[in-house]
Amino acid sequence: MMEQSRPLDALNQARNKRVIVELKNNKQFVGNLKAFDIHINVVLENAEEREGGEMKRKLGTIFLRGDTIILISPE
């Protein structure tokens, strides 16, 4: 249990992996987690917005402001 006792450790393990990010406005983005900080600002690459499981638009690199994020999970 030594490893991963802090929430940001879990984000660190997801770095460069494909993650789902869900926002307070119910939007869902999927992309490769390139960066995050203590405010949970995140940068996704090869990102797309999804709706009902289907791709809504392709976005390339996106910066998402942390205070809009509810959930981050490896896909």
Add this chain to the structure above:
Amino acid sequence: MMEQSRPLDALNQARNKRVIVELKNNKQFVGNLKAFDIHINVVLENAEEREGGEMKRKLGTIFLRGDTIILISPE
């Protein structure tokens, strides 16, 4: 009463146990509490989203941003 005088002590006692997490948007997640911090950011493993007591979707590991959380309780 010495032990458990601070709220985070209660979260610490729930570590690695199955907890229910309820969010401001009324969503409910259940999973093993792997990590938390002073912002109440939490990481759940073997997580699932529930609705009306029934599983809605399986999610694996999820990071939940603290400011969206209302309640955490051992299942």
Add this chain to the structure above:
Amino acid sequence: MMEQSRPLDALNQARNKRVIVELKNNKQFVGNLKAFDIHINVVLENAEEREGGEMKRKLGTIFLRGDTIILISPE
């Protein structure tokens, strides 16, 4: 008037007593106040959710995030 000049003193006097906690989403929880901190995060034991004065569900130990709380009062 020396004693109880700060709001947290009042919470301290309610420690281990049965309190009502009302949230911004209009939910009401009742339980024994085990812990609180300066963010007004609280832990209740033998907690239950109430609606219209009647018990809605039994919850055991719950952690409530401070920024969702409006009011705390000894029952």
Add this chain to the structure above:
Amino acid sequence: MMEQSRPLDALNQARNKRVIVELKNNKQFVGNLKAFDIHINVVLENAEEREGGEMKRKLGTIFLRGDTIILISPE
């Protein structure tokens, strides 16, 4: 004008007096102001909730979290 140049001075002058506290959710509480802090967390004694000028429920001592408060005024 030396005295009362800061807002908390006005709250201090209202200490132990009957005040009306109005919240963001439009609820109105009346009670004796026993304590407050820089977050405007307040404790009222002999408190009651009012609606349309009439008493809705008696509450005894209540702790109100500052970030839900809009207005405090001596009755």
Add this chain to the structure above:
Amino acid sequence: MMEQSRPLDALNQARNKRVIVELKNNKQFVGNLKAFDIHINVVLENAEEREGGEMKRKLGTIFLRGDTIILISPE
């Protein structure tokens, strides 16, 4: 332009003058600005609430919590 380069300087010039304060909940208060702080908490004396330009209720001294305020303007 040396004088009044910071927003709080403008509030300072309005001290003891009659100001209109508009809140996020669309309420409008008018009174003599007695005190303010960096959070924009303000105290008004001889205050009244207005609606559609007409007095709705007389309030005496009121403390308004800064984070509910949108606009302050000398009447």
Add this chain to the structure above:
Amino acid sequence: MMEQSRPLDALNQARNKRVIVELKNNKQFVGNLKAFDIHINVVLENAEEREGGEMKRKLGTIFLRGDTIILISPE
């Protein structure tokens, strides 16, 4: 690119010029930018509120609390 690498530099260049300020509640104010701070609290002089491009009311000097502001732009 040395000059104007920080957002507040852009506000500084707009000082004493006529700016449009748009708020979270969709209100729009126009006036001469006299002062601002790091919270983006701003003071406008010769201010007016606009609606649909037309003047709704004249306001003189106004203090706008930063956390209600979405956008500031030279007219």
Add this chain to the structure above:
Amino acid sequence: MMEQSRPLDALNQARNKRVIVELKNNKQFVGNLKAFDIHINVVLENAEEREGGEMKRKLGTIFLRGDTIILISPE
């Protein structure tokens, strides 16, 4: 992976490039990213507001307050 491990690095790479900024109120602005800070306050030049992919209004230079921003992405 050394470069771009922090979210603000991604914004820095987008400096002087055309970016899309989406706000919590669903508004969308496009412009050249001239400046940003740790609050994610941003300044866009040659900015325009878009709706449904079409230009709604031309705005020149705009300052956008960080706490209203959800997403920033190179166009």
